[in-house]
Amino acid sequence: MPSAEVGGGGEPQQLMSRGYIFWLMLASFGASMAMMVPLSYGIAVRITELAPGHEEVLGYITGTAQLVYLVISPLIGIWSDRTRSRLGRRSPFIYLGTAIGLAGLVVIGFAPSLLIVGAGWILGMSGWSIAGAALQTLQADKLPESQRGRVSALTGLMTQIAPVLGIGVAYAVSSSTMLIFVLPGVIGALLLALFPLFKPEGSSKDLPRRDQVTLRSVISGYGFDVRKYPDFAWNWLGRFVFFIGLYFNTTFGTFFYAQRLDMPVREVAGIVATVGMIGVLAAAAGAVVGGFLSDKLQRRRLFVLLGAVLFVVGALAEATAWSLPQIIIGAVLMQLAIALFATVxxxxxxxxxxERDQAGRYMAVTQFAQKIPAAVAPLLAGVVITIGAVGGDKNYTLLYLVGGVLALAGGLIILLKVKSVR
Known part of the structure; x- marks a missing residue:
């Protein structure tokens, strides 16, 4: 099996094989499809069925689910680091997360009220996030420096393509609310489950046992020493600010398209899928340029800033768009920017x-920089779109402009403050 010494404190050295990377890409694709189709389309459909005209509820549902996962993610990370099993430390959490996520989607499909939809998405989002976090931690465990950019590019590309194809799948079965949720979820679950079967992680039974979990260790797992690890801290902050801007400009995408194109929400899936398919090429370019070139040039921070700048340009295009061509231009630029930033x-x-022997915990802390914005930004965005709103039209212009400014600020923080990486 192509891996580094799992659980050691040193840098991974052994290169990942092409076969391992291929299955990792498929698993990343599956996790993204299962998570993003409900988030970007399915839940909006359920809201229009159960509470038409109350699109701000989307922010409450997604924000609450993110907050719940935010609380449990360090516990999952600590548990993962300490897991000793024949399947390894991370693979059991791929299976656990997949089962929980799929159950959540079924609950949403049957939900008779928005309260149950919210409860179902807490399960669904938590489950798919647990599986996705396990995949990322495996990369932290195994990837040597020379492969980090390109493998991040390839897995990042999968997470860009999956929602687009997934929404296409959902649109094809849009006459059935249940299938909108379950079909992408089943596809995602199969791809996730196959990864550890074809590329097993290896046993962790012989790894040194860590200290017993205590209340103090759990509490400390929610943070880290900022003074001891300043680069990790500054990167965390830059990522946090960027993702607030990103979620400002993506959470209400389905409703934004419906308003600007004067279409019913249920019919927007075709537009979202079409725009997304066009944007896949841009996302591919962003991931490949960012990942492969940053590996080759051994420069990371410059590409992060470039991603933030491109995001601003895309946000400006979207903020002023009232036609499909301009919406496509803005969406393509933002997909390019997100792929570039996230990959590098x-x-x-x-x-x-x-501390590499605690990679699960630190990756969970890193996820705070994405999960807190994912929880808070939809709630704030739900307020922003009401500022200066006229009649039934929400103020998406203001929302997209603010999101662009925040994304740029995040890129600048990483460029100027992270010193140990070029």
């Missing part, structure tokens, strides 16, 4: 992670 920043994280 993930490579930075793998390089500066403080």
């Amino acid at each position: 920043d993930q490579a930075i994280i793998f390089a500066i992670i403080p």
Whole structure:
């Protein structure tokens, strides 16, 4: 099996094989499809069925689910680091997360009220996030420096493509609310489950046992020493600010398209899928340029800033768009920017992670920089779109402009403050 010494404190050295990377890409694709189709389309459909005209509820549902996962993610990370099993430390959490996520989607499909939809998405989002976090931690465990950019590019590309194809799948079965949720979820679950079967992680039974979990160790698992690890801290902050801007400009995408194109929400899936398919090429370019070139040039921070700048340009295009061509231009630029930023920043994280034998915990802390914005930004965005709103039209212009400014600020923080990575 192509891996480094799992659980050791040193840098991974052994290169990942092409076969391992291929199955990792498929698993990343599956996790993204199962998570993002409900988030970007399915839940909006359920809201229009159960409470038409109350699109701000989307922010409450997604924000609450993110907050719940935010609380449990360090516990999952600590548990993962200490797991000793024949399947390894991370693989059991791929299976656990997949089962919980799929159950949550079924609950949403049957839900008779928005309260049950919210409860179902807490399960669904938590489950798919647990599985996705296990995949990322495996990369932190195994990836040597020379492969971090390109493998992050390839897995990041899968997470860009999966929602687009997934929404296409959902649109094809849009006459059935249940299938909108379950079909992408089943596809995602199969791809996740196959990864450890074809590329087993290896037993962790012989790894040294860590200290027993105590209340103090759990509490400390929610943070880290900022003074001891300044680069990790600054990167965390830059990522946090960037993702607030990103979620400002993506959470209400389905409703944004419906308003600007004067279409019913249920019919927007075709537009979302079409725009997304066009944007896949841009996302591919962003991931490949960012990942492969940053590996080759051994420069990371410059590409992070470039991603933030491109995001601003895309946000400006979306904020002023009232036609499909301009919406496509803005969406393509933002997909390019997100892929570029996320790919290279993930490579930075793998390089500066403080204690590799606690990679699960530190990756969970890193996820705070994405999960807190995912929880808070939809709630704030639900307020922002009401500022200056006229009649039934929400103020998406203001929302997209604010999101662009925040994304740029995040890129600048990483460029100017992270010193140990070029």
